Amino acid sequence: MEIRKENFYEYITAYEEDELFYRDLYIQEHIHPETFPQYIASLDRNYIRDRKLFVPALGNPEWIPYLDEAATFLNIPGNILLSKHYRYTPGYTHEHEFFEILCIYEGEARTLIQGMEHHLNAGDICIIPPDTSHRLEIFDDSIAINIIVRRSTFQSTFFQLLAADNALSQFFTHVLYRKTKGNYLIFHTGCDDRVRSSLEDLYIEYLSRQKYSTAFLNTMLMMFWAQLLRYHENDIQCMLTKEYGSASITSILNYLSANYQSVTLGEAAGHFGFSAPHFSTLIKEGTGRTFLQIIRDIKLGQACRALKETRLPISSVCELAGYKNPEHFMRTFKTAYGMTPGEYRKAGRERL
Numbered sequence: 041m042e043i044r045k046e047n048f049y050e051y052i053t054a055y056e057e058d059e060l061f062y063r064d065l066y067i068q069e070h071i072h073p074e075t076f077p078q079y080i081a082s083l084d085r086n087y088i089r090d091r092k093l094f095v096p097a098l099g100n101p102e103w104i105p106y107l108d109e110a111a112t113f114l115n116i117p118g119n120i121l122l123s124k125h126y127r128y129t130p131g132y133t134h135e136h137e138f139f140e141i142l143c144i145y146e147g148e149a150r151t152l153i154q155g156m157e158h159h160l161n162a163g164d165i166c167i168i169p170p171d172t173s174h175r176l177e178i179f180d181d182s183i184a185i186n187i188i189v190r191r192s193t194f195q196s197t198f199f200q201l202l203a204a205d206n207a208l209s210q211f212f213t214h215v216l217y218r219k220t221k222g223n224y225l226i227f228h229t230g231c232d233d234r235v236r237s238s239l240e241d242l243y244i245e246y247l248s249r250q251k252y253s254t255a256f257l258n259t260m261l262m263m264f265w266a267q268l269l270r271y272h273e274n275d276i277q278c279m280l281t282k283e284y285g286s287a288s289i290t291s292i293l294n295y296l297s298a299n300y301q302s303v304t305l306g307e308a309a310g311h312f313g314f315s316a317p318h319f320s321t322l323i324k325e326g327t328g329r330t331f332l333q334i335i336r337d338i339k340l341g342q343a344c345r346a347l348k349e350t351r352l353p354i355s356s357v358c359e360l361a362g363y364k365n366p367e368h369f370m371r372t373f374k375t376a377y378g379m380t381p382g383e384y385r386k387a388g389r390e391r392l
Contacts, residue, residue, distance in 0.1 A: 043247050048240050052124060052145065052183055061093060062128035066179060069097075096130050107136040109190055118254035120261060121188040122246040125149075125176060133175040139189040142166040143239055147182025151175065154222040160184075163235060165227040165268065169215035172222055185239060187261070191216075192341070206269050207276055213293050226277040227268050234271065238264050255349060292323065293334070300338040301362030305331045339363065340376055347385040354381050 043051050055063070068079040080097045088095055113121065125142075133152070142151070144164045151158050151166065153174045160166060168174055170191055178184060194212055207225075215223045229235045242264065245256050295311060296303060308331070309319035323331050343361040346352055355366060358381075363369035373381050 043244050045240060045244065048244060052185070052243070053181070056124075056126070058091060058093060059126045059128060061091075062126055062130070065095065065130075066128040094130055094132060105134050107134060107138075109137045112136070112138060112188060113190065117249075118257060119190040119193040120246070120254075120257045121186075122243050123186050123188070125178060125184040125186055127178045127181065127183075129178070131175045131177045133173060135171050135173050137170050138191055139170065139194065140168040141187035141189070142168060142176065143185045143187065145183040145185050145236070145239065147178075147180065149182055149184050150177045153224045158226070160226070161228075163229040163231055165229060165235070167211070167225045167227075169212075169223050172224060174224075185243060187242070189261070192344075193258070207273055207278070208265055208269060209294070211278060224278070227272050228275045228277065229268070229272045230275075232271060234267060235264075238267055258349075293327075296334055297338055300335055300342070303335070336372065336376075340373060343369070343373060343381065344377075344384065347381055357381060 041047065041051070069076050072079075076097075080095070083095065083098070085098075087093075088098070113119075131152075142149075142160070142165070144160045144162050144166075146162055148162065149160045151160055151174060153166075153168065154172060158166070176184065194216060211223070211225050238260070242257065242260050245253060245260060250256075292308070292312065296308060299308075305320060306316050309316045312319065314322065320331055323329070323334065327334065329337075339361040343357050346357045346360055350357075352360065358366045358369040361369065363372075370380060373384070377384055379387070
């Protein structure tokens with residue numbers, strides 16, 4: 041059926057085939073433990089394998105503790121993936137390469153993040169960055185929606201957000217550029233119909249697969265961040281692991297993001313009152329990257345954004361990204377992405 045605003049609730053609350061399997065598994069294990077061994081023995085192993093179901097009692101070897109972007113986004117167009125968390129799925133502790141935005145649409149859920157338990161209620165938005173150990177448990181009719189976003193998207197599509205001075209900017213800058221793990225951020229939005237409606241719009245757009253859907257989703261997610269900041273910036277629960285360095289890495293990265301086209305190491309060091317060698321060491325200790333690597337990543341992120349969202353000629357994209365030599369730009373881009381800027385643009389249009 042076509043998913044629209046008026047029938048979205050019916051769609052999202054309906055039990056899918058895998059959820060029915062997991063619900064039956066849960067009932068058999070917790071309500072009828074005396075016959076659970078016989079139930080497990082009767083399960084169709086081929087069905088479980090083909091649908092990639094998780095049955096701990098069988099010791100599924102294919103469920104691994106780390107999920108990478110390549111496998112997760114296989115055959116998925118764009119950089120954003122939305123899905124419902126299947127109810128009654130056995131708890132599964134894992135980490136992943138991408139960002140996960142866990143949205144409690146209705147009811148409640150229990151989650152463990154880096155071993156710390158959190159009770160999430162309807163309206164809670166939990167942002168789990170890469171390399172953060174976590175698990176989610178829902179054993180009733182509650183609904184949770186996952187928004188999965190490629191790590192690289194935060195450095196390209198959300199460039200403006202990262203350059204701003206707000207709670208999300210500080211959080212994303214911290215988790216993207218610092219050598220830390222175990223960070224998370226939770227917006228407690230309560231029963232905010234605006235947030236709920238925006239989440240529905242995101243999911244409906246994702247399901248529609250219409251022309252330019254990738255661009256729509258990027259823009260809608262940016263608006264979703266802005267909405268959270270406008271109405272709920274004071275309703276944040278945040279965990280950031282220990283920072284490195286005596287200066288504000290966030291301020292330094294914001295400065296580099298604003299002046300990436302032409303700034304030099306010496307100019308940046310002088311702006312913050314450091315010698316060039318000390319400033320270079322400070323950046324390396326605080327982010328795990330050199331000054332040149334950070335500038336390169338910012339430039340290439342801007343180039344990717346221009347290639348996907350504009351029809352500018354490659355020469356103009358090169359100039360916009362701050363490269364004076366087109367040949368150097370082409371070589372750097374191909375080394376980073378395994379394709380030329382033209383091929384990258386073509387691949388992006390084919391995904392739309």
